[in-house]
Amino acid sequence: MSAHEISGxxxxxxxxxxxIRKYIFSLDHKVIGIxxxxxxxxxxxxxxxxxxxxxxxxxxxxxxxxxxxxxxxTGAPEGVMSPEFYLSLVTMHGTMMVFFVxxxxxxxxxxxxxxxxxxxxxxxxxxxxxxxxxxxTFVGFLVLVLAIFVEGNQTIGAWFSGLGDWMQGGSGTVxxxxxxxxxxxxxxxxxxxxxxxxxxxxxxxxxxxxxCVGSLLGALNFITTLLNMRTRGMSLxxxxxxxxxxxxTAVLAxxxxxxxxxxxxxxxxxxxxxxxxxxxxxxxxxxxxxxSHQGGSPILWQHLFWFFGHPEVYIAILxxxxxxxxxxxxxxxxxxxxxxxxxxxxxxxxxxxxxxxxHHMFISGMSPYxxxxxxxxxxxxGVPSAIKTFNWIGTLxxxxxxxxxxxxxxxxxxxxxxSGGITGLVLGQTSLDLPMHDTYFVLAHFHLVMGVAxxxxxxxxMSFWYxxxxxxxxxxxxxxxxxxxxxxxxxxxxxxxxxxxIIGMPRRYAQFAENGQSIYHFIDPAxxxxxxxxxxxxxxxxxxxxxxxxxxxxxxxxxxxxDNPWEATTLEWTTATPPPHDNFAGVVPTVYxxxxxxxxxxxxxxxxxxxxxxxxxxxxxxxxxxxxxxxxGH
Amino acid sequence: MGRAxxxxxxxxTLGSVLLFASGKWxxxxxxxxxGPEIDRQFMRTIIVVGISFVAAQVALGWAVxxxxxxxxxTTRAVYSHGNNRLEIIWTVVTAxxxxxxxxxxxxxxxxxxxxxxxxxxxxxxxxxQQFQWNFHYAGVDGQxxxxxxxxxxxxxxxxxxxxxxxxxxxxxxxxxxLPVNRPVELTLRSIDVTHSFWVPPLRFKQDLVPxxxxxxxxxxxxxGQYELACAELxxxxxxxxxxxxxxxPQDEHNALMALPPDQFQTRVGQLRQQxxxxx
Numbered sequence: 001m002s003a004h005e006i007s008g009x010x011x012x013x014x015x016x017x018x019x020i021r022k023y024i025f026s027l028d029h030k031v032i033g034i035x036x037x038x039x040x041x042x043x044x045x046x047x048x049x050x051x052x053x054x055x056x057x058x059x060x061x062x063x064x065x066x067x068x069x070x071x072x073x074t075g076a077p078e079g080v081m082s083p084e085f086y087l088s089l090v091t092m093h094g095t096m097m098v099f100f101v102x103x104x105x106x107x108x109x110x111x112x113x114x115x116x117x118x119x120x121x122x123x124x125x126x127x128x129x130x131x132x133x134x135x136x137t138f139v140g141f142l143v144l145v146l147a148i149f150v151e152g153n154q155t156i157g158a159w160f161s162g163l164g165d166w167m168q169g170g171s172g173t174v175x176x177x178x179x180x181x182x183x184x185x186x187x188x189x190x191x192x193x194x195x196x197x198x199x200x201x202x203x204x205x206x207x208x209x210x211x212c213v214g215s216l217l218g219a220l221n222f223i224t225t226l227l228n229m230r231t232r233g234m235s236l237x238x239x240x241x242x243x244x245x246x247x248x249t250a251v252l253a254x255x256x257x258x259x260x261x262x263x264x265x266x267x268x269x270x271x272x273x274x275x276x277x278x279x280x281x282x283x284x285x286x287x288x289x290x291x292s293h294q295g296g297s298p299i300l301w302q303h304l305f306w307f308f309g310h311p312e313v314y315i316a317i318l319x320x321x322x323x324x325x326x327x328x329x330x331x332x333x334x335x336x337x338x339x340x341x342x343x344x345x346x347x348x349x350x351x352x353x354x355x356x357x358x359h360h361m362f363i364s365g366m367s368p369y370x371x372x373x374x375x376x377x378x379x380x381x382g383v384p385s386a387i388k389t390f391n392w393i394g395t396l397x398x399x400x401x402x403x404x405x406x407x408x409x410x411x412x413x414x415x416x417x418x419s420g421g422i423t424g425l426v427l428g429q430t431s432l433d434l435p436m437h438d439t440y441f442v443l444a445h446f447h448l449v450m451g452v453a454x455x456x457x458x459x460x461x462m463s464f465w466y467x468x469x470x471x472x473x474x475x476x477x478x479x480x481x482x483x484x485x486x487x488x489x490x491x492x493x494x495x496x497x498x499x500x501x502i503i504g505m506p507r508r509y510a511q512f513a514e515n516g517q518s519i520y521h522f523i524d525p526a527x528x529x530x531x532x533x534x535x536x537x538x539x540x541x542x543x544x545x546x547x548x549x550x551x552x553x554x555x556x557x558x559x560x561x562x563d564n565p566w567e568a569t570t571l572e573w574t575t576a577t578p579p580p581h582d583n584f585a586g587v588v589p590t591v592y593x594x595x596x597x598x599x600x601x602x603x604x605x606x607x608x609x610x611x612x613x614x615x616x617x618x619x620x621x622x623x624x625x626x627x628x629x630x631x632x633g634h
Numbered sequence: 635m636g637r638a639x640x641x642x643x644x645x646x647t648l649g650s651v652l653l654f655a656s657g658k659w660x661x662x663x664x665x666x667x668x669g670p671e672i673d674r675q676f677m678r679t680i681i682v683v684g685i686s687f688v689a690a691q692v693a694l695g696w697a698v699x700x701x702x703x704x705x706x707x708t709t710r711a712v713y714s715h716g717n718n719r720l721e722i723i724w725t726v727v728t729a730x731x732x733x734x735x736x737x738x739x740x741x742x743x744x745x746x747x748x749x750x751x752x753x754x755x756x757x758x759x760x761x762x763q764q765f766q767w768n769f770h771y772a773g774v775d776g777q778x779x780x781x782x783x784x785x786x787x788x789x790x791x792x793x794x795x796x797x798x799x800x801x802x803x804x805x806x807x808x809x810x811x812l813p814v815n816r817p818v819e820l821t822l823r824s825i826d827v828t829h830s831f832w833v834p835p836l837r838f839k840q841d842l843v844p845x846x847x848x849x850x851x852x853x854x855x856x857x858g859q860y861e862l863a864c865a866e867l868x869x870x871x872x873x874x875x876x877x878x879x880x881x882x883p884q885d886e887h888n889a890l891m892a893l894p895p896d897q898f899q900t901r902v903g904q905l906r907q908q909x910x911x912x913x
Contacts, residue, residue: 084870179867185844186827186869193827194764194869280845282783284793285826286764289784298828298843333703338716363830365843368747372740379736386728387721389690394720396697398712403635403702411698415643418690419650422683425732429739431672432679434746435661435837438830438865480635484642491646499659504834506865509873519874520861521913522662522834529659599710606710 015581025135027127028581032134033113034469037462039134039141040105041548043096046145050093050174052541057081059534061511072152074172075195083510084195088173090508091196092148094180095204098312099211100141102454106319107253108134108218110461111246113469115222117572118240120231120589122582125224129217137214140207147203148174151196160199166190166271169199176201179508181309184278184301185285188270192285205268212261215253222250231571233591237343238610240570240595241336244343245322248350249315255354256311263304270296277301302364306357314353316450317417318346320457321388324413326595327460328395330568331407333606335596337394341387348384356381362433371430378428385421389414400599400606404566405479409460412487413453419491420448423498438508441501444494452490459483459547466551467565471578472558475550482546489540496529567607570595574611636702643695647688654684662835662913665856665881669837671742679735746838751819751851758810759821761792762829762842764869767862767877768792769810773803774892786825793825805895809902810879813887814857822848830866833879835912841866854881859909880905 016022069079124130149156150169157170173196178187191198226247266277278301281294329336358374392414423445466474503526564573597608759770768791772778779801785793824842832839862877
């Protein structure tokens with residue numbers, strides 16, 4: 001692949017002067033990236049608080065929590081969480097986490113900030129579109145928060161009730177009760193199907209539809225930028241693996257989000273316009289015969305949702321894989337093991353990710369023959385995932401590991417990705433889904449692999465790039481304490497959940513006991529595990545205060561960072577800290593080698609920047625020579 | 635730091651293996667003909683999962699223990715960009731193992747889902763609603779009466795048509811009573827939202843989807859009373875959408891089926907008291 005020429009002058013823009021154009025409606029990809037990160041850091045607070053509330057209700061059902069009674073007099077009368085309140089927590093926890101945390105920070109946050117810099121561009125291809133994608137996403141967030149208040153607060157609920165039955169709020173919940181998957185008919189029938197299914201559900205759909213638009217705009221921008229704006233010498237096979245991950249993620253987002261958007265619009269029409277895409281005829285809900293709908297299919301929504309939903313899992317985890325590969329190589333002081341295999345594996349995961357959605361639907365009533373095809377394709381996706389794991393461990397073999405905070409989190413990512421991913425071998429099988437579907441085993445699986453591993457990827461990325469973004473180092477001691485507690489904590493939470501699933505404990509149950517009596521005896525053996533998990537969840541959630549404290553404290557008090565504090569090799573470390581408005585101060589960087597040239601024999605340092613010319617370093621066997629091949633193989 | 639992390643990863647691995655192998659927590663004993671094969675496939679899979687998990691975590695722990703940079707050591711890491719032969723070996727090995735597992739797992743799935751219920755299966759229609767289970771029994775004539783959603787009300791939970799002569803001896807109960815060692819065919823329907831039929835010891839789960847009649851079959855192999863749970867989020871009181879399944883010896887079941895609807899219902903009430911819940 002030949003060096004790619006770009007004109008550095010073509011879309012240079014001057015740094016804005018006014019506060020609003022500089023920090024609020026900024027066109028600068030770096031500011032927009034930080035905005036996405038702050039959005040995720042806000043949303044994750046909602047998500048974590050909601051998960052702790054759920055754990056409290058599971059461990060101590062019927063207990064009075066006076067503050068909840070004050071905040072939600074209807075949903076938690078006298079502070080006792082009602083089942084509908086619990087289910088709205090389930091929905092909003094999932095929605096906040098999947099959309100506004102796992103889909104924003106890894107891609108819109110770190111990708112926005114570092115993709116242009118790592119490929120040597122001065123901004124994204126379409127800066128205005130970039131600004132739009134953040135602000136559209138932010139509006140989606142506000143609508144989701146409104147769903148909390150319109151259901152939780154009767155006064156706010158009353159403002160919207162004039163719009164019609166589909167906007168009846170004030171049920172006392174904090175949103176809809178159908179989970180983040182919003183299966184119809186429960187989600188399509190409106191208020192009659194349950195509390196929170198009126199205004200809360202309508203706003204949920206609007207929020208997700210807006211989010212889809214924002215993600216689509218972002219995906220277009222990422223793909224165009226990466227394909228068209230690479231600097232001289234930055235061939236595709238010299239890109240850092242982070243860029244490959246963001247690119248693959250953007251392709252997935254471009255293909256997956258439109259399907260969810262379409263599905264969301266159809267669901268909204270079913271609720272408001274009397275259409276019947278997902279509602280069959282002859283429904284009797286709460287003793288009322290529904291005569292206004294006929295001929296819809298509830299399973300159709302599941303196909304549309306999971307056609308998006310499964311790639312979404314990879315949208316959440318791929319950027320973490322990219323960051324982990326990048327950080328492992330940097331602190332192992334060793335080139336990444338099998339660069340090409342890593343790129344192909346990532347694309348393999350992305351491609352196969354579009355053909356496995358049916359494994360969420362083995363017992364849905366879908367054809368059992370297609371279930372078999374989906375099952376075999378699903379287990380195939382374990383192959384590229386295993387290739388990545390092998391290569392990460394291969395990267396560590398013979399390394400000189402520096403145990404910085406980002407490295408600890410990257411190593412944690414590898415461990416968690418293995419632990420969470422490997423149980424996909426169980427859940428991907430049609431026959432084993434009969435006992436396992438919709439149990440805590442599923443919760444354990446996807447929380448470890450797409451939740452916690454992805455969050456570890458974010459912690460790794462944040463502590464790694466923090467000095468470049470803010471000019472100061474994060475505190476190493478606090479970072480390490482945060483890592484140890486969180487790493488032990490997440491395993492303590494999610495490992496026992498596998499066992500609960502084997503016992504048969506169904507997910508999305510508001511409680512397992514009522515008035516001191518257990519509802520299902522077969523779940524009784526799980527009781528000590530339930531209590532243990534709640535304790536672990538509370539400790540782990542509290543430990544996150546360390547991260548927030550470190551983030552804000554280090555902004556002002558952190559040790560000043562140089563341009564390349566980690567002795568890393570890629571382009572972001574060749575420019576000033578923090579980078580100037582146009583990233584490279586008017587200079588167009590030229591790339592001469594691959595991204596992970598560590599420990600090159602005979603070179604003066606144990607790392608060679610991508611911009612160093614061959615003449616500047618001793619010529620070595622297996623080194624790179626600008627032909628795009630990066631010394632791969634052997 | 636490297637040694638501490640290595641040891642911690644090993645301890646987590648050991649702890650996880652002990653948790654799975656403790657014998658304290660596992661599936662309830664299975665009570666269906668296909669259950670033992672599902673349990674065997676689960677064991678086969680969990681052994682592959684366990685070996686892969688332990689191997690990866692032990693290797694990761696070993697690497698961080700062994701290859702940590704030590705202060706004062708100025709030697710460099712090994713300069714290597716990878717090894718194509720290793721890549722091919724581990725790709726082929728994982729592909730063969732994973733896909734074989736998937737294929738082997740299809741056998742019991744095919745047995746349950748690719749063929750219809752054997753002739754002479756005992757039939758019950760299941761009608762789920764928010765938040766209860768209704769089981770529709772054909773009665774002595776062995777034929778199900780017609781149902782119509784517009785007839786559904788608090789005294790006619792599944793909308794049974796009283797004008798249909800076949801419906802006269804039908805019974806609608808909240809408990810599912812099945813014969814042991816005889817194939818059972820259930821027809822699953824829902825009148826409102828999606829529910830899911832889930833009896834852990836049966837190793838069986840199937841969604842009930844509004845607008846669809848889903849036919850499933852299995853053979854219970856052990857008598858007793860078992861809990862039935864809803865496994866698909868169906869609304870506010872999903873967590874207490876509980877039902878019971880009683881599996882009777884065949885002669886006792888035949889005697890029950892010969893009873894007229896009102897006596898049938900009374901007798902099932904007695905059976906609910908008579909059989910302790912197995913869990």
